[in-house]
Amino acid sequence: MYPEYTGTALLAILQPTAVLTAPPCGNRDSVYRYVAGRFRTDYHLTWLEPIGFNNAYALMMRSQPGAAIEDPHDQRTYQLS
Numbered sequence: 001m002y003p004e005y006t007g008t009a010l011l012a013i014l015q016p017t018a019v020l021t022a023p024p025c026g027n028r029d030s031v032y033r034y035v036a037g038r039f040r041t042d043y044h045l046t047w048l049e050p051i052g053f054n055n056a057y058a059l060m061m062r063s064q065p066g067a068a069i070e071d072p073h074d075q076r077t078y079q080l081s
Contacts, residue, residue: 001048005055006035014038 010016010031028050036047 003051003053005053006031006050007055009035009039014042 006028014035032047032050039045039047
């Protein structure tokens with residue numbers, strides 16, 4: 001048995017396209033169902049029920065460069081001065 005985060009499995013292992021990622025993301029139950037289904041189909045592995053861990057990601061930055069970012073999903077690299 002190996003514990004794995006559904007988000008890590010989704011993005012690092014399954015690596016779906018952005019179109020496939022859009023529907024399940026943002027809803028932990030949908031992500032779990034998608035990941036469990038793909039692992040069952042692709043790897044013949046069964047995911048157990050979630051055990052309550054959460055490894056959500058956060059980004060923190062100074063307010064000055066942060067104010068320049070209009071789109072919160074913008075993934076460009078910004079140089080802090």
